[in-house]
Amino acid sequence: MRKSSIATTFDGLPRLRATTQYKSVVACNTSFTRFQLPQVTLEPPRGSRISVDRRGEELRVLLPPARWESRVSLGTFGIAWTTFTAVWTAGVIAAGASFMALFSIPFWVSGAGMLKETFGPLLRGAAELQIRGDRWKFCRVDGKVLEEGRTADLQCLVLTNGTTGGKDVVLEEGLVSVKVQEGLPEVEAEWLQALIEKHIERYK
Incomplete structure (x- = not known):
């Protein structure tokens, strides 16, 4: 033993x-x-119009409205595209070939997409991103919620805007994708991404 x-x-x-x-x-x-x-740091790069407020578990990012000058090129092309499509469609219908007008549908869809990309951010105005505990919310400053979800599944990405060449900051949760700010300089976009990722990593 x-x-x-x-x-x-x-x-x-x-x-x-x-x-x-x-x-x-x-x-x-x-x-x-x-x-x-x-x-x-909560302090944005010099010259940025973004403002940040963090209190405990809550992060609030106030995002300024898009500038008109950043939408001029896309807006001009979108208006020209839609105008040409309208003239062509009207001409086909006037010639009695109404069936041929159906071929203009993809062009109408493309034109509508460009106009939405141009005027959507301008009409939306300033917006605010709120991350509070395990929930996040993206809304207009008047309180209208544009998108919301769970913080644990949230990702923040920086993508290159093919139209303006600037950087877009995009939030993704599953199949939901929200462009919170677009056409930013690279330094400002990377700072905003790091700020959001740093705050939400505690809820992963």
Whole structure:
């Protein structure tokens, strides 16, 4: 019986030491990882019109309305495209070939998309992103909610705008995609992305 007790003690001791050592390594690695996380300032880059307010678990980002000058090129092309489509469709109908007018439907859809991209942000005005605990909400300043969801599934991306060449900041949750700000300089877009990602990482 004594031999069995000694053997048990002898076998258990290395395992206890190994477990303790493993926990120490994990603790050190965890501490090191947290130390490496970058700090993100609430102060936007100089010249930015974005304002930020953070109180505890709530982050509020006030996003200014789009500038008209950033929509001129797309808006001009969209208006010209839609006008040409309207003239062509009217001419076909006047010639008695109403069936041929159906071929203009894809062009109408493209024109409507360009006009929406142009005037949508202008008509929306200023907007606000609110991240409060495990929920997020994107709304107009008058309180109308444009989109909302769960913070745990939220991602913030920076994409290149194919029209303006600027950077768009996009929120994605599953299949839902929300463009919160577009046409930003790269420095401003990356700062905004880092700010949002830093805040929501605690809820992942």
